[in-house]
Amino acid sequence: MSEAGPSRRPPLAGVRVLDFAWVWIGGTLSHLLSDFGAEVIKVESHTRIDLNRRAGPFSTGVPDEEAGVSFHAMHRNSLSTSLDLKRPEALRLVRRLVAISDVLVENFTPRFLPSRGLSYQDLRAIRPDLIMVSVSAAGQTGPSRDIMTYGPAIGAMAGMEGIVGYPGERPTGSQIALTDPTSGALAAFAIMAALRHRARTGRGQHIDISQWEAAVAMLGAPMIDYFLNHRITVSSGNRHPWMAPHGVYRCAGPDQWIALACATERQWQALVREMGSPEWCQAAEMRDLAGRSSHPESLDEGIEAWTATQDAMELTLRLQAAGVAAHAAMDTQRLIGDAHSVARQTFRHLDHPKSPNGLIYGIPWKLSETPGQVRTPAPFIGQHNLQILGDLLGASRTEVRELEEQGVAY
């Protein structure tokens, strides 16, 4: 998958996205679109800094809103114009930008943009075929639409965090705020579906993503189990309803683990052979799935006694060779340097003025003929004011400077 000179234009070439979304949703959405050729213009301001710019660590080693390493990773390829949305003149400029944009994305609380005269209805009057995406905690309508949340709270409300934990114990939750990046990825998908519709009909539309609903949609099996059987799913650790063994077992060395799962009797037999057919595996309750499922403690104990003295990576190779689904639990440091990550450029390097050869994560979508591209480093705040307010909106160099001096572009 070379990135040099793809013969075909990127899928989103010629698509201009006005990006008001921030933190993790904004960052995910921004690079998924810009990696594939969209011109993503981040509209931000020193008066409302993207929290992601404030998140350390910083490539310079000291707090610096231009040196946040996770901002660098997520905002590769984007442009930045600094507009203070509290200033009426800035709102006028936003309207003019909307008129020349294909897509607008935002994750303000639902009342904010309408209060600035920038509701979908307002913006459609300026740009009739606009595709507008609003991502919020609970959606644009309904009694709870104004709730205030962070990512982990949304997973909690959706019934996701409550089923993460060790069997029979209190929930720990995943605590990784996964509803943020998944909403960003969904929004990227939705924008492309809407672009296809626009190409066919000339019509734009407003897309309402409730992070809460999007998270519940990931929980089809637990929800249907409730609706059909009135069963409430609780945390069961790494156990599985119809696979046993199915767990993560300690290996040699500090915090070293291997995950393994047997979906079939053949895989179980292969595992037993690899373990050297120990006596405990011959016990009556270990002979079939039903028996193993109802004796998870002794099953896990037996397996862990075997894994505990072995290297997780070597054991992975050996069990894979025997046909057993197994994999060492990778921590993020090991993951970055791992041969498979390297082969797929799951992580890669990018020069940024504040971070020479900085580390970023890569492009998750590998398209053979229109591959994603990392072209430019993350922007400074307002770095592209001249290009955007000047070249696109027709302001002169002096006028752009005045906007900056007056704090409209700040």
Added chain:
Amino acid sequence: MESVSGRAVMLELLAESDVLVIDRAPAWLHAHGLDPDFLARAFPRLVVSAVTPFGLYGPYADYAATDLTICMASGVGMAIGEPDRAPLALPATISSYIGAISAAGATMAAVLAQERDGLGQMVDVSVSESLSTLLIGPAAVRGHYNRRARQRFGHRVPGYYPDTILPCKDGFVSLIAIEDEEWRRFVALMGNPEWASDPLFAEKFSRYSLADTLDALIQPWLLTQTKQELFERCQANRVPTAPVNTASDVAGDPHLQSRDFWWTTFHTQLGALRTPGAPVRFSGTPMRARRSAPFLGQHNLDIYCGVLGYSRQELGPLRASGVI
């Protein structure tokens, strides 16, 4: 697909298709004569979307996998659970679901290029890599600069406090009051207890270093209230706290109901079946559940006679020989 004529029928179908979605490892594709090079030559307009555990290339491409092993291979599992205990996988089939969202986006990009250029391509989405980039990528990058892998922090989000799950009267709440003003409003809600005036607790990062102490101080107040009471009181006071809902709480939630979130489809055996609805609301092209999930082969007649133009007589031998 395991029979020779099965492959021939499938090739006929591919000639009529825009997108092929496939979840088999590269070794399987080669063994069945469906390797990417062949498909690209035979069907230049086809988008082939391969969504597999580890992708179509790289040393683990042919590894056997389940949601559990993928979650652990991706780097996500090692961030979930308690520090000194086994890492935990994402529950249910969330890992696969996220791989599917990722693949849906990648496929749409290829479809847009297909409609513009009249040409297809190979789309290779690794579920594991989707998790490694989208879910844990930023934390991995931060860990690289901190020279320390992302750790597990049990029931807390690391770094600041409180962003944690704690018990209340009838279950658990996701207690979040991170920023100064959020914390002050939360302390006021608790009735400004004496202990809260300790300057050690004034700042979110120092609060995190005293998280065990604070859990114990806050706990008694939480235990006097239900998760719904806490949710309502906190939200009314702009404290971003939420209930840890069970499936039954989610099913009965008035907000989700008011947005008509739930879908009902009619299944021949199960009757009316309620499921989660659309994860995305399009104003112009709303997603709909047009039918329930099909039985295996339910639409054979429509596809082989309707799309490929077989006669019913031709279908008989294909059925009898087990091709379909």
